[in-house]
Amino acid sequence: MSLIEVAGLRKVFRTRRGPVEAVAGIDFRVEAGEFVGYAGPNGAGKSTTVKMMSGILLPSGGRVEVCGMVPYRERKRLARRMGVVFGQRTQLWWDLPLEESFELVGHLYRIPRADRAARLRRLEEVLALGPLLGVPVRSLSLGQRMRAELAAAVLPAPEVLFLDEPTIGLDVEAKAAVRDFLRELNRSEGTTVILTTHDLDDITRLCSRLLIIDHGRRIYDGTVEALRTAYGTIRVLVVDLADDEPAEVAGAVLTRAEGRRRWFQFARDEVSAAELIARLLAGHEVADLTLEEPDIEDIVRRIYRGETPP
Amino acid sequence: MVAEHPGVYLRLAAASVRATARRPAHLTARTLAAALIVAIEVAGVMLMLDQFGSIGGWQPAEVVVLFGLGFAGQGLALVFGDTLEASKVSELVRRGTFDQVLTRPASPLGWVVASYVDTRFVGRHLAGLATVVWAADRAGVAWTPRRAGLAALAVASAATIIFGVLMAAAGFTFVTVQGSEAVNVLIYGGQYVASYPMQIYGSALRFLFTWLVPLGLAIYVPALGVLGRPGPPGLPARLAWLTAPVALAFVAVGGLAWRAGIRHYVGTGS
Numbered sequence: 001m002s003l004i005e006v007a008g009l010r011k012v013f014r015t016r017r018g019p020v021e022a023v024a025g026i027d028f029r030v031e032a033g034e035f036v037g038y039a040g041p042n043g044a045g046k047s048t049t050v051k052m053m054s055g056i057l058l059p060s061g062g063r064v065e066v067c068g069m070v071p072y073r074e075r076k077r078l079a080r081r082m083g084v085v086f087g088q089r090t091q092l093w094w095d096l097p098l099e100e101s102f103e104l105v106g107h108l109y110r111i112p113r114a115d116r117a118a119r120l121r122r123l124e125e126v127l128a129l130g131p132l133l134g135v136p137v138r139s140l141s142l143g144q145r146m147r148a149e150l151a152a153a154v155l156p157a158p159e160v161l162f163l164d165e166p167t168i169g170l171d172v173e174a175k176a177a178v179r180d181f182l183r184e185l186n187r188s189e190g191t192t193v194i195l196t197t198h199d200l201d202d203i204t205r206l207c208s209r210l211l212i213i214d215h216g217r218r219i220y221d222g223t224v225e226a227l228r229t230a231y232g233t234i235r236v237l238v239v240d241l242a243d244d245e246p247a248e249v250a251g252a253v254l255t256r257a258e259g260r261r262r263w264f265q266f267a268r269d270e271v272s273a274a275e276l277i278a279r280l281l282a283g284h285e286v287a288d289l290t291l292e293e294p295d296i297e298d299i300v301r302r303i304y305r306g307e308t309p310p
Numbered sequence: 311m312v313a314e315h316p317g318v319y320l321r322l323a324a325a326s327v328r329a330t331a332r333r334p335a336h337l338t339a340r341t342l343a344a345a346l347i348v349a350i351e352v353a354g355v356m357l358m359l360d361q362f363g364s365i366g367g368w369q370p371a372e373v374v375v376l377f378g379l380g381f382a383g384q385g386l387a388l389v390f391g392d393t394l395e396a397s398k399v400s401e402l403v404r405r406g407t408f409d410q411v412l413t414r415p416a417s418p419l420g421w422v423v424a425s426y427v428d429t430r431f432v433g434r435h436l437a438g439l440a441t442v443v444w445a446a447d448r449a450g451v452a453w454t455p456r457r458a459g460l461a462a463l464a465v466a467s468a469a470t471i472i473f474g475v476l477m478a479a480a481g482f483t484f485v486t487v488q489g490s491e492a493v494n495v496l497i498y499g500g501q502y503v504a505s506y507p508m509q510i511y512g513s514a515l516r517f518l519f520t521w522l523v524p525l526g527l528a529i530y531v532p533a534l535g536v537l538g539r540p541g542p543p544g545l546p547a548r549l550a551w552l553t554a555p556v557a558l559a560f561v562a563v564g565g566l567a568w569r570a571g572i573r574h575y576v577g578t579g580s
Contacts, residue, residue: 013578014578051409054412054413055412055413056409056412056413056576057576057577058576058577072576075412076415076416076417077415079413079414079415079416080415082413084410084413086406086409086410088406089405089406089407089410091410093325093329094329095329095330095332096325096328096329096332100325100328104321104322104325107317107318107321108318108414108415108416109415110315136332
């Protein structure tokens with residue numbers, strides 16, 4: 001059995017303007033040890049799904065099981081085996097020194113004292129928390145706090161970790177620290193991670209699998225690579241010509257011109273970049289050129305817009 | 311709903327007390343303010359009653375014993391239950407804090423109550439007790455273990471009932487999300503009604519606060535015994551034994567309302 005099983009899952013909210021179907025029948029399975037990116041535009045139903053998986057919200061229909069439990073029915077028992085980090089909110093004790101939060105989490109999740117000490121020592125080292133232990137949580141910077149949140153969430157060694165925008169608002173360095181930690185956690189402990197994010201960089205760097213939902217439905221489920229191959233056949237060759245003469249190349253379409261710079265769009269499966277460059281150099285004098293790969297951000301935007309793979 | 315592991319909730323409560331204690335000046339000021347309200351209220355009542363001489367055959371000092379018992383009970387209830395007030399619960403919901411509470415391996419009620427213990431109301435509780443002692447002395451009460459026990463019963467029962475009202479109101483807030491002031495009418499109105507000899511009220515008001523929101527029963531009836539009064543017809547001092555079971559029944563109803571509120575919340579995620 002899979003660690004997470006979601007089948008025909010639905011959630012309808014009753015609002016003043018009538019019923020709204022936030023989740024409209026979603027199916028997926030997540031195996032133990034997967035690192036899944038969960039993306040979709042605002043209001044797509046991402047957080048509603050996560051809430052149903054973590055037992056905060058009762059489904060209107062369909063089935064959800066996490067670690068073999070029905071979340072809303074066995075909320076407390078599941079809570080012992082799952083970790084949750086919501087980037088915008090804190091799970092720590094705001095007014096108390098950080099170490100007291102770890103202490104409380106230890107008691108709350110009944111982690112044996114010796115295990116807790118050993119695990120905490122390792123987390124402190126990996127996340128560089130040592131100097132922060134005596135600092136009240138309210139005085140931590142956002143980056144420091146996020147490292148502390150992660151430590152508190154994984155201290156009980158959860159089997160599954162739900163993350164909601166864990167890198168939001170962080171600077172480059174802090175983002176890297178959070179990502180390194182998550183990658184290592186998933187690799188060394190086999191923790192299953194469900195990462196909800198708008199930051200596609202998080203996803204391409206961390207996730208083996210990407211789930212995209214919109215209007216409460218699953219619109220993509222596969223690897224990031226497969227997404228690139230399916231949608232990413234269009235590449236762009238950017239050329240700086242040596243002179244101002246008009247230029248054209250067989251097999252590519254001129255999409256933009258600015259001064260001496262030209263943008264040629266071409267399909268990867270029709271002509272290779274090498275072939276195209278050879279054709280171009282045969283007829284024109286070129287000062288410089290670069291090749292642009294479609295970035296994942298573009299692809300996902302196209303998916304949100306409802307484009308199908310070419 | 312009740313703690314499977316009470317130690318955790320004690321630790322949470324201790325943590326919330328430690329958090330408040332990190333700002334001792336702030337805590338002291340708030341505690342004094344919570345106590346001062348009792349003193350002001352009592353002074354006002356004394357001034358007013360002195361104009362009448364007595365009310366329903368009760369001396370001003372005897373009436374103030376009722377006030378003291380009520381405030382001692384209210385203070386005790388608010389130490390644990392202030393966070394269940396409608397405005398605070400709707401704040402927990404709106405900020406998403408309550409969702410996080412639900413991801414914890416703990417009872418939501420235990421978690422919320424223990425995490426937001428409000429020590430300043432200890433000031434109100436103690437001021438209430440001091441008022442009882444002071445007023446009983448002026449009323450010429452000769453304390454016996456039985457009378458002290460009745461006073462303790464009144465305080466504990468009043469606290470239990472007020473906590474029950476707060477729980478029920480919190481459950482209701484999960485449905486409406488908006489904080490409602492209606493609960494204050496029951497708590498503060500009920501306590502106020504119970505702070506005067508019950509025989510001065512019409513039968514409807516008396517019934518409401520004796521049996522439905524039984525603050526009258528909880529405060530007034532044991533107080534009859536403390537003051538050595540027989541009580542009016544229909545509400546004799548010997549009904550005091552009923553106070554504890556009625557208070558417990560009331561808090562149980564409050565607990566059911568809280569649970570219904572949580573069930574609604576998990577169903578709609580309002």
